[in-house]
Structure formats: C-alpha cells, structure tokens
Amino acid sequence: MRPLEPDDPRTIGDYRLLRRLGAGGMGRVYLGRTTGGRTVAVKVVHPHFAEQPDFRHRFHREIAAARRVQGTWTAPVLDADPDATIPWIATGYVAGPSLAQAIDHHGPLPLRTVRALGAGLAEALRAVHSADLLHRDVKPPNVLLAPDGPKLIDFGIARAREGTTTVTATGAAVGSPGFMSPEQVLAQPLTPATDLFSLGAVLAYAATGNAPFTG
Structure with a gap:
C-alpha cells in the first residue's frame, strides 16, 4: 500500500481514494471509502483500454458475470461504472497480505x-x-x-x-x-x-x- 501519486485521481464515483494498493495489466487498484465509511478496493482501468471499440461491451458483460459470483472465498463486486470516461469497478476490500x-x-x-x-x-x-x-x-x-x-x-x-x-x-x-x-x-x-x-x-x-x- 502506497500514498497516492500526483497523477492519481482523488475520487472515483462515490468513493474517496485513500491509498494505492497496486497496479496490473488492466489498471490501477486503490483503497477507497464510501461516505458511510465502508472500505473498498477500486480498480480503474488503463485509459487505452477505454479507447478500444469493443472494450466497453466486454467490460459490461464481464461485470454482469462477476456480479453473479457468490462465495465465501472471493471478494464480491459491489459497484462499477463501465460507461465512465475511465471505467472502474469496486470490490470488497480484503485486509491481509497476498x-x-x-x-x-x-x-x-x-x-x-x-x-x-x-x-x-x-x-x-x-x-x-x-x-x-x-x-x-x-x-x-x-x-x-x-x-x-x-x-x-x-x-x-x-x-x-x-x-x-x-x-x-x-x-x-x-x-x-x-x-x-x-x-x-x-x-x-x-x-x-x-x-x-x-x-x-x-x-x-x-x-x-x-x-x-x-x-
């Protein structure tokens, strides 16, 4: 977990971003918090994916499918906006090391x-x-x-x-x-x-x- 960098957003959707959790091939992951105090992990996809013609269609489909995943051993999808300028998805935050x-x-x-x-x-x-x-x-x-x-x-x-x-x-x-x-x-x-x-x-x-x- 690292501090936010100057080019990192401070808010995504209704979530205030607090720290950077990591980055991967699809985007960056942040520790976020709702106005009610719930802590979540917010993944923001890399801008170049949003520019691909078929990306948003796939992202819509994948979010809908991921919402169906229900299990004790997975982090649930809580919120998402595939139509945002930079699409994002919020999941339950897991407090523990990888x-x-x-x-x-x-x-x-x-x-x-x-x-x-x-x-x-x-x-x-x-x-x-x-x-x-x-x-x-x-x-x-x-x-x-x-x-x-x-x-x-x-x-x-x-x-x-x-x-x-x-x-x-x-x-x-x-x-x-x-x-x-x-x-x-x-x-x-x-x-x-x-x-x-x-x-x-x-x-x-x-x-x-x-x-x-x-x-």
Whole structure:
C-alpha cells in the first residue's frame, strides 16, 4: 500500500481514494471509502483500454458475470461504472497480505496450511465457474490471506466462458508466466481446467517458495 501519486485521481464515483494498493495489466487498484465509511478496493482501468471499440461491451458483460459470483472465498463486486470516461469497478476490500507477500517475508507455508489454502481456493473457483466465468489469472498476488481464510481476487481479465479466447485485441496471450496453463501459452481455447492448472502451480509455490515453472 502506497500514498497516492500526483497523477492519481482523488475520487472515483462515490468513493474517496485513500491509498494505492497496486497496479496490473488492466489498471490501477486503490483503497477507497464510501461516505458511510465502508472500505473498498477500486480498480480503474488503463485509459487505452477505454479507447478500444469493443472494450466497453466486454467490460459490461464481464461485470454482469462477476456480479453473479457468490462465495465465501472471493471478494464480491459491489459497484462499477463501465460507461465512465475511465471505467472502474469496486470490490470488497480484503485486509491481509497476498500469498506472494507472505512467501517473500516468511517462506513456504506448512503442509497443513497449504491444504487449507487449496480447499478454500478450490471453493472460490467453483463459485467462479458456476457463474460461467474463467478467472484466467490465478497467481500468488491474486490470493489474499484474510483472517478468515484465503480470498481469490481480481476478475479484471476474467471472461465469460462463451466465446472465450486466450488472446487480447493486440494478440498477446493473457495470464502470468510461471502460472499459465499450456493452453494459455499456446493461445488455445480455455476451459475450467485452465484455472485448476494454475491453482496447482500456486499450491506448489506455497509449499516450496518457488514457482514450478521459470517463465
């Protein structure tokens, strides 16, 4: 978590932005707060995505699908504005380090903890797949370790299963090297098995402190 930078917005929708939580391929993520005091995570997409002709249509569809994801082990979608000049989405804020941060600071997890992590994330993926979504980017930074268990976050590149492909409008494969399934790397059609492959890679990382693939 870092202070806001000069070019960061101070408000998005009805949310006052407090800190920068991180950044990724789709946009920047901020810690925000409602006027009533609720803390949320607000993801603001990069401006160049908003300029792509088909982006808003996909974003509308993906938000509608993500709202259907209901589960103990996921961060719920609370609000969104895909029609804003710079589209954004707000999700529940999870107070806890990412799996990547935990491994960096404390090393591999005990086997019993890895098993509990796997059980929680498997339930999270079942909720995602039940909503006809694929996450497509299951990786240690997208797993947060909350006091009540792991939370799978960042559906920013999740796509509805119907018509799902592995490439962006620029032809680049979507995912994170080291945790992508072979079909993602080869730009082949994806199924829920893609997310399960990535889950296995994440659990291997949690148990050993090293990603099972180097790139």
